[in-house]
Amino acid sequence: MNRHGHGSPAPRARALESAAGQSWTEQLKHPVNTLRRLERFIETTPGEREAIATLQTVWGTTPHFAALMDPRDPACPIRRQVIPSLAERENRYGRPDFLAWVEQGAEATPACILKAYPDRVVFLVSDRCASYCRHCFRRDLILCPGRRPRLEREEGLRWLREHTEIRDVLISGGDPFLLVDAEIDHLVRKLREIPHITLIRIGTRTPVVLPQRITPGLMKILRGYHRVPIWISLQCNHPREITEPMARAVYDLLSCGVSVGNQAVLLRGINDDAETFRELHRRLLTIRVRPYYLFYCDFAPGIDHFRTPLEKGAELIRDALQGQITGLAQPHYVVSTNIGKIPIQARERRSRAGRSCRLRNAEGKTVTLPRIPD
Ligand code: SF4
DSSP states (O other), X not given: OOTTSTTSXXXXXXXXXXXXHOOHHHHHHSOBOSHHHHTTTOOOOHHHHHHHHHOOOOOOBOHHHHTTSOTTOTTOHHHHHHSOOGGGGOOSSSOTTHHHHHTTTOOOOOTTEEOOSSSEEEEEOOOOOSSOOTTOTHXXXXXXXXXXXXXXXXXXXXXXXXXXXXXXXXXXXXXXXXXXXXXXXXXHHHHHHSTTOOEEEEEOOHHHHOGGGOOHHHHHHXXXXXXXXXXXXXXXXXXXXXXXXXXXXXXXXXHTTOEEEEEEEOOTTTTOSHHHHHHHHHHHHHTTOEEEEEEOOOXXXXXXXXOXXXXXXXXXXXXXXXXXXXXXXXXEEEEEETTEEEEXXXXXXXXXXXXXXXEEOTTSOEEEEEOOOO
């Protein structure tokens, strides 16, 4: 039992019961974003309490996701993705200017449009998330309004209408599914009316952290045969995140004619061991989600404690998946850099020496990244 007596069986049972019965809007009205609320679900450690009290950071999650936390294990993979850590004070490998660095090659566009490739863009439509992932740089954009892009959706739509070279739009944020149904309906309809747009992708973590969001109302907006298909990318990083409500949410999305893939992030101590990694990919297939990408942890500041050596993800795909699980479950492993996403192969290990490594993209441009020790 912790010092407040929370995290003990009775309040936890009540918290779990209440989390299970809430709609998506109720879940968002009762975020688990204070120590007091967190301690209804778990026994916090002194380190977690100090980090919450002292770090200037946005944090929090939904009651659904908090209910998946192990109440007594500080190494629980859900806890580590949600609760601030004192390790965030350290920054040896992250770039303080990560966002500017990674967007260096992007063309000048409205602030809500990021264009790093000739025919596809990211369209930022929301600055909120249901759960603020500790390994994601976006949580700090939410904290610093000065660095947050202006999300003028109509301006973005206007720009997209004028740019006939764009075929593929990734709707992102924050989390686009935190918009209300009418806003999502408007966006999807307006994008589908643009003749040169042939593909809409949506990046959302809601089926994982807020599966209640996949409501009949949202399904009605997404459903049906259309000229422009919708592909949804989730982010599920650990098999413990895969629950019955998530499986149901995915099924509901698929039943609308939407395709669903996963973009996991490789996280030290969370999914970087062969057994967990294989189990994650196996279970994703059982709930009909195709593993699409495995991302190396961004070179953003304050997340060194999640970093593995760069080649680790390729080694995991080779050693834990290839030959042991269908090719359907084998993601592309990439790192995001200032010259775009670069695929990493397991053979990178052969050149593992020194304090940095140089990677080359498909156009022959190179980037030098720090070498992370085992
Ligand atoms: S990973 Fe997605 S859901 Fe998590 S904080 Fe970043 S933008 Fe939000």
